[in-house]
Amino acid sequence: MSCQTKGKNAWYKAVIIITVLGITAIVALVTTAVLQNKPLLQKYKYGIVLDAGSSHTAVYIYEWPAEKDNDTGRVQQTHSCKVQGAGISSYSVFPGQAGASLKSCMKEAESLIPLSRHLETPLYLGATAGMRLLRMENQSLSDQVLWSVEEVLQSSPFSYQGARIITGQEEGAFGWVTVNYLSDRLKQGSGTTGALDLGGASTQISFVANQDVAEESAENAVTFRLYGNDYFLYTHSFLCYGKDQALKLALAQQTQSGDSSVLDPCFHPGYSVDRSYFSVYSSPCVMAGKPLVSRDSFTHVGAGNASLCQEVVRRIFNFSSCSFSRCSFNRVYQPPLQGPFGAFSAFYFVMNFLNLTSGSLESSREKLERYCSRPWTQIKQQHPDVKEKYLAEYCFSGSYILSLLTDGYNFTSDTWTDITFIKKISGSDAGWTLGYMLNLTNMIPAEAPDTPPLPHAGYVTLLFFISLLLFFLLFLCFRFLWPHRNSQTQMI
Numbered sequence: 241m242s243c244q245t246k247g248k249n250a251w252y253k254a255v256i257i258i259t260v261l262g263i264t265a266i267v268a269l270v271t272t273a274v275l276q277n278k279p280l281l282q283k284y285k286y287g288i289v290l291d292a293g294s295s296h297t298a299v300y301i302y303e304w305p306a307e308k309d310n311d312t313g314r315v316q317q318t319h320s321c322k323v324q325g326a327g328i329s330s331y332s333v334f335p336g337q338a339g340a341s342l343k344s345c346m347k348e349a350e351s352l353i354p355l356s357r358h359l360e361t362p363l364y365l366g367a368t369a370g371m372r373l374l375r376m377e378n379q380s381l382s383d384q385v386l387w388s389v390e391e392v393l394q395s396s397p398f399s400y401q402g403a404r405i406i407t408g409q410e411e412g413a414f415g416w417v418t419v420n421y422l423s424d425r426l427k428q429g430s431g432t433t434g435a436l437d438l439g440g441a442s443t444q445i446s447f448v449a450n451q452d453v454a455e456e457s458a459e460n461a462v463t464f465r466l467y468g469n470d471y472f473l474y475t476h477s478f479l480c481y482g483k484d485q486a487l488k489l490a491l492a493q494q495t496q497s498g499d500s501s502v503l504d505p506c507f508h509p510g511y512s513v514d515r516s517y518f519s520v521y522s523s524p525c526v527m528a529g530k531p532l533v534s535r536d537s538f539t540h541v542g543a544g545n546a547s548l549c550q551e552v553v554r555r556i557f558n559f560s561s562c563s564f565s566r567c568s569f570n571r572v573y574q575p576p577l578q579g580p581f582g583a584f585s586a587f588y589f590v591m592n593f594l595n596l597t598s599g600s601l602e603s604s605r606e607k608l609e610r611y612c613s614r615p616w617t618q619i620k621q622q623h624p625d626v627k628e629k630y631l632a633e634y635c636f637s638g639s640y641i642l643s644l645l646t647d648g649y650n651f652t653s654d655t656w657t658d659i660t661f662i663k664k665i666s667g668s669d670a671g672w673t674l675g676y677m678l679n680l681t682n683m684i685p686a687e688a689p690d691t692p693p694l695p696h697a698g699y700v701t702l703l704f705f706i707s708l709l710l711f712f713l714l715f716l717c718f719r720f721l722w723p724h725r726n727s728q729t730q731m732i
């Protein structure tokens with residue numbers, strides 16, 4: 241074999257070895273990068289919040305990827321359980337039984353959350369307006385109800401963090417956090433959505449306003465620093481203006497004369513039910529005393545007239561005076577509305593049933609007028625599956641919602657379309673519970689966390705092409721150097 245052939249063979253061998261080594265190095269490099277940065281098999285953490293409302297209690301289970309504790313936009317509701325029966329405040333006669341009512345939903349939570357996560361899963365209970373009213377009436381009874389639910393929650397396998405009556409301000413502000421968190425507005429630092437929440441015993445309005453809210457009415461101002469942005473929030477909770485208490489206020493207005501029957505424009509023609517005066521006047525929201533008559537009950541008769549109902553409803557608000565630059569009602573300060581708004585809970589339940597979640601204010605009024613005038617028997621026939629209490633009250637509730645939003649909060653025909661009626665956002669219920677948990681678990685950082693300049697896929701691709709380029713450069717260097725050495729050998 242000649243010297244030249246031997247030289248060529250050696251060159252080919254070297255090229256093959258370098259190529260194999262180069263490719264192996266690139267594959268190893270990229271594989272390491274992929275494995276190192278790829279998220280491991282997703283593991284989840286959990287949190288439980290009980291919303292002990294005036295009308296009922298609901299248990300919400302949230303989950304988020306275990307390695308993303310400090311990130312936003314990742315916590316979502318995986319399950320909710322509606323506790324059978326009325327809210328915990330209705331157990332004031334037998335406070336000890338309030339806790340027992342929660343047991344079946346808590347068992348459900350135990351079966352849904354993996355056993356290995358039970359001990360570390362935070363569990364909170366927040367009670368709202370029903371318990372605020374009970375505490376106003378009788379602090380000792382409200383304490384006993386809370387002790388009873390505490391006993392049951394403490395005996396659960398989860399990490400119990402406390403049961404308390406949250407303030408109206410918290411209810412409003414955390415509802416706002418939930419809505420904006422779920423729609424990813426906090427993370428993006430973009431414009432926010434106001435929150436309108438209608439419960440059974442209270443209603444909340446919250447929206448971003450100018451900083452001078454605190455100067456004019458400190459009790460309506462809440463400040464948040466979330467993701468590096470400061471938010472100045474106006475919020476107010478109207479106790480007694482949830483839809484159940486508002487109905488009592490309206491009925492009290494209409495039964496002041498003590499007559500044996502009341503012709504109510506807010507109920508359908510043909511509707512007739514005997515009600516006890518006690519059921520209306522026992523609420524601490526109803527300031528006026530029971531009329532001085534010997535009878536215990538009155539017949540509640542429907543007249544089905546939405547325009548007249550609007551007048552009845554207007555009378556439960558006090559618009560008489562305002563010591564601030566501007567007010568909503570009952571002498572409560574309210575800065576100019578800044579939309580858009582998400583309206584949830586009973587705002588959604590009622591408007592959705594009445595098919596009023598879209599369209600103009602005028603068309604909503606017209607539709608409601610037609611709906612209220614329909615006979616009660618026809619309404620019942622058409623909706624055999626709807627709970628009769630809800631069905632009977634939709635005409636009142638729709639009229640109340642229109643009046644609260646326009647007469648109360650000052651929405652106009654022009655700003656009406658700023659309101660979106662929502663139940664869930666990305667699979668999670670709109671309400672205060674998620675915002676409450678995010679706050680207590682510090683899951684929304686005050687400052688925006690540092691994010692890598694490239695997404696994972698981009699990083700791996702870049703690494704691959706740079707490795708390829710380096711390999712080619714090495715190959716070219718080698719290609720130019722080797723024949724030169726070879727020819728030198730031949731000359732000798």
Ligand SMILES: O=P(O)(O)OP(=O)(O)OP(=O)(O)OC[C@H]1O[C@@H](n2cnc3c(O)ncnc32)[C@H](O)[C@@H]1O
Pocket residue numbers: 292293294295296327368369370438439440441442443482483484585586589590593630
């Ligand atoms: O916040 P608070 O005032 O304590 O009240 P809550 O927590 O009990 O209030 P919800 O949001 O659960 O419900 C609001 C009201 O809507 C009622 N409601 C629930 N589902 C409904 C439906 O499908 N149709 C009509 N009303 C409904 C319920 O009875 C309440 O009066």
